[in-house]
Amino acid sequence: MGDRTYAAPTTLSEVLGLLADRPGTHPVAGGTDLVVAARVGKQPLPDSLVALHRVDELRHRHVTAAGATLGAATTHAWLATDPAIRERWSALSDAAAMVGSPATRATGTLGGNLMNGSPAMDTGSPLLVLDATVELRREGGARSLPVGQLFRGPARTAAEADELLVGVHLPPLPPRSGSAYVRLEHRRAMEIAIVGAAAAVTLASDGRVAAAAIALTAVAPTCVRVSEAADLLLGHHPHPETFARAGALARAAVRPISDVRAGAEYRGAMVAVLVARALTTATHRAGAAGDALTGRTP
Numbered sequence: 401m402g403d404r405t406y407a408a409p410t411t412l413s414e415v416l417g418l419l420a421d422r423p424g425t426h427p428v429a430g431g432t433d434l435v436v437a438a439r440v441g442k443q444p445l446p447d448s449l450v451a452l453h454r455v456d457e458l459r460h461r462h463v464t465a466a467g468a469t470l471g472a473a474t475t476h477a478w479l480a481t482d483p484a485i486r487e488r489w490s491a492l493s494d495a496a497a498m499v500g501s502p503a504t505r506a507t508g509t510l511g512g513n514l515m516n517g518s519p520a521m522d523t524g525s526p527l528l529v530l531d532a533t534v535e536l537r538r539e540g541g542a543r544s545l546p547v548g549q550l551f552r553g554p555a556r557t558a559a560e561a562d563e564l565l566v567g568v569h570l571p572p573l574p575p576r577s578g579s580a581y582v583r584l585e586h587r588r589a590m591e592i593a594i595v596g597a598a599a600a601v602t603l604a605s606d607g608r609v610a611a612a613a614i615a616l617t618a619v620a621p622t623c624v625r626v627s628e629a630a631d632l633l634l635g636h637h638p639h640p641e642t643f644a645r646a647g648a649l650a651r652a653a654v655r656p657i658s659d660v661r662a663g664a665e666y667r668g669a670m671v672a673v674l675v676a677r678a679l680t681t682a683t684h685r686a687g688a689a690g691d692a693l694t695g696r697t698p
């Protein structure tokens with residue numbers, strides 16, 4: 401075993417300096433993935449760790465009607481309860497509220513969730529439909545990229561070893577917009593998604609769908625957007641039959657795998673169900689009349 405090092409600096413520049421100077425150093429935020437994985441013997445703890453929990457710059461949050469910038473160390477507990485996030489970027493709040501237990505949510509962070517690269521991460525699909533961008537920083541440089549470009553595959557991201565995820569930016573949604581995230585799991589808490597679906601919908605003044613986005617969790621190597629399914633809704637009034645058709649298109653767009661949690665066929669069938677549910681809630685939140693959503697009036 402090599403020499404073990406652990407640092408807990410208080411400034412971002414110190415963190416970036418350590419990542420640059422000590423190759424092989426891994427950041428640790430809440431530790432609910434990294435430390436828990438080591439404890440259960442899934443993968444050893446890296447020899448060199450830099451802790452992020454004392455760095456105020458990574459906990460900084462700026463939320464206005466013009467958008468939200470969330471530091472990478474923002475916890476799920478905060479995302480689940482902040483009134484502005486719940487109201488304006490509801491899908492993200494829905495997802496954060498489902499993560500683990502109250503203890504996991506109080507400790508686990510948005511940055512850690514995105515950087516673990518799991519196809520079952522709960523914040524990934526909400527951020528995809530909300531058109532989020534992420535900011536990566538290294539000593540002497542920074543870059544922003546759409547969140548979809550961060551995800552490269554299971555446990556893989558586009559970040560280089562010396563790059564830190566410092567924050568996530570959420571653009572504002574137009575008026576008459578709503579979003580939602582729903583998840584299928586074997587039990588209500590302390591469970592990983594079998595399938596998850598996020599939707600964002602904007603309605604025109606005549607009540608038709610003016611913009612829509614759908615993304616899926618745990619059915620592909622990364623969280624993925626399914627654009628054809630979302631495009632089908634454009635120009636239509638919200639209606640259960642249209643949502644069911646979008647669900648069927650979403651199902652056809654992915655090739656889920658079978659694993660310990662579920663078989664591929666069951667996962668596929670559940671994609672269609674969850675997409676329709678996510679669209680129903682997102683459209684309700686956008687302000688569509690209840691009758692249209694239950695199919696009683698066109």
Ligand SMILES: Cc1cc2nc3c(=O)[nH]c(=O)nc-3n(C[C@H](O)[C@H](O)[C@H](O)COP(=O)(O)OP(=O)(O)OC[C@H]3O[C@@H](n4cnc5c(N)ncnc54)[C@H](O)[C@@H]3O)c2cc1C
Binds near residue numbers: 429473504507
């Ligand atoms: C009991 C339990 C239940 C869970 N339930 C869920 C669930 O329902 N849904 C879900 O999605 N997840 C779940 N998780 C996984 C985990 O809690 C989340 O992924 C959490 O958001 C991880 O955040 P963290 O700060 O603890 O990450 P850490 O463990 O600190 O880090 C995770 C990874 O990200 C890297 N990292 C962390 N921060 C940064 C950064 N700013 N820049 C670059 N790299 C970084 C680390 O090096 C590490 O590779 C669960 C975990 C446990 C233990």
